[in-house]
Amino acid sequence: MLVMNKFLSGRIAAFMKQTSLVFAMLGLFLVAGLATMSVPVMAETPDGETPANEGVCDVLRTNATPGLYGLCVAYCEAQDLDTFEKEPANIKILGNYNKKKQAGDPDMPCVKIPCPCWSDAELASISADTMAAACVRATNKIQIIDNTPKTHFAEADTNLSRERCRYINRNLTPTLLRSFSITAPEAQSCYAAVASACTALGL
Amino acid sequence: MNILKKTFSGLMVTLALLCAMPVAQAAIYNFTIDGLVYDGDEANPNAYGLTAGETITATGTFTANLGTVGSETGTVSFATGSGNTMTIDLNGTFLFAGDDMSGNGPSLTFSSGSLTDFDFLKTSSPEFNSSFMAFDDFNSLYGEWTNASLTVVPVPAAVWLFGSGLLGLGGAAFRRRKQSVQ
Numbered sequence: 572m573l574v575m576n577k578f579l580s581g582r583i584a585a586f587m588k589q590t591s592l593v594f595a596m597l598g599l600f601l602v603a604g605l606a607t608m609s610v611p612v613m614a615e616t617p618d619g620e621t622p623a624n625e626g627v628c629d630v631l632r633t634n635a636t637p638g639l640y641g642l643c644v645a646y647c648e649a650q651d652l653d654t655f656e657k658e659p660a661n662i663k664i665l666g667n668y669n670k671k672k673q674a675g676d677p678d679m680p681c682v683k684i685p686c687p688c689w690s691d692a693e694l695a696s697i698s699a700d701t702m703a704a705a706c707v708r709a710t711n712k713i714q715i716i717d718n719t720p721k722t723h724f725a726e727a728d729t730n731l732s733r734e735r736c737r738y739i740n741r742n743l744t745p746t747l748l749r750s751f752s753i754t755a756p757e758a759q760s761c762y763a764a765v766a767s768a769c770t771a772l773g774l
Numbered sequence: 775m776n777i778l779k780k781t782f783s784g785l786m787v788t789l790a791l792l793c794a795m796p797v798a799q800a801a802i803y804n805f806t807i808d809g810l811v812y813d814g815d816e817a818n819p820n821a822y823g824l825t826a827g828e829t830i831t832a833t834g835t836f837t838a839n840l841g842t843v844g845s846e847t848g849t850v851s852f853a854t855g856s857g858n859t860m861t862i863d864l865n866g867t868f869l870f871a872g873d874d875m876s877g878n879g880p881s882l883t884f885s886s887g888s889l890t891d892f893d894f895l896k897t898s899s900p901e902f903n904s905s906f907m908a909f910d911d912f913n914s915l916y917g918e919w920t921n922a923s924l925t926v927v928p929v930p931a932a933v934w935l936f937g938s939g940l941l942g943l944g945g946a947a948f949r950r951r952k953q954s955v956q
Binding site: 707733746 | 812817849876878883895897903910912913914
């Protein structure tokens with residue numbers, strides 16, 4: 572009996588020791604998992620500032636329906652990331668914001684308005700070849716153009732009542748031509764895209 | 775004799791003043807700008823019946839201070855009331871400055887004697903859109919402005935002589951009146 576007891580207690584001790592190790596490992600995995608899940612929250616936005624710090628949602632701090640400010644920060648922070656993984660969450664956040672929004676509340680700030688005339692890839696293709704691109708500016712208008720081998724440009728005009736955008740690529744057959752009268756917010760978006768491309772090229 | 779002397783000296787003073795005037799003065803310009811169509815109605819008919827290889831022409835007159843002749847720099851507005859005129863011939867369909875009813879109207883921008891921006895916007899049918907050095911019809915018509923020429927309209931010499939003569943005579947009459955009062 573005594574031998575049996577000794578055997579059992581030994582086995583129990585070994586089991587307990589093993590179980591502690593297992594629990595310790597599980598605990599480690601849990602901590603590691605929590606740390607991994609929290610990484611996106613700690614991820615930096617491209618310009619290093621969160622929308623909360625940039626003030627883009629400050630308009631909602633006062634005189635707006637409670638809860639809109641938090642939704643705005645969440646949405647704008649996700650918009651500020653250079654990834655598309657948050658896209659479904661963005662749509663949901665935007666949907667919640669619009670449901671909560673009441674008369675007098677502003678629309679969601681930092682909603683990215685695409686330029687109707689070109690895609691990001693098409694804009695980038697203007698300076699993608701090794702030929703030099705040029706940037707031309709006039710009052711509230713801007714154009715990025717590459718004339719080699721044939722005319723290829725994107726331009727935006729934000730002048731009041733003259734808002735328009737244009738994308739031409741004569742290197743394609745037939746020529747790709749998109750030219751539209753657009754809204755002021757669209758014109759601002761188009762202008763910003765071209766201006767950003769020009770700045771990136773040092774033009 | 776005295777009156778003749780005074781008239782002559784008045785004329786000389788006027789001519790000297792005219793020569794000393796700075797070059798940068800508002801001048802009257804005639805302009806002609808040619809455009810070449812690269813994409814016309816081969817794929818899609820356009821309202822102007824323009825095909826690739828055809829040309830369009832913009833002509834007109836404006837008064838502006840663009841600096842030294844041959845190095846013109848600045849923007850000229852053709853808005854209603856500016857007194858400046860513009861006619862664009864698109865294969866027999868003519869558009870005028872007044873057809874651009876958006877914002878501040880059409881304009882031309884020059885830099886060191888070269889055209890850099892031909893701004894025209896007509897959004898009613900038949901549409902016509904021009905910005906920087908390219909034009910289109912918001913559809914499939916596309917072309918580029920290729921040649922712009924400016925010519926200064928000379929003021930007739932007789933105008934200067936007439937004006938200086940008037941000044942001289944006026945000066946002489948003033949002095950005569952002054953002397954008779956004394």
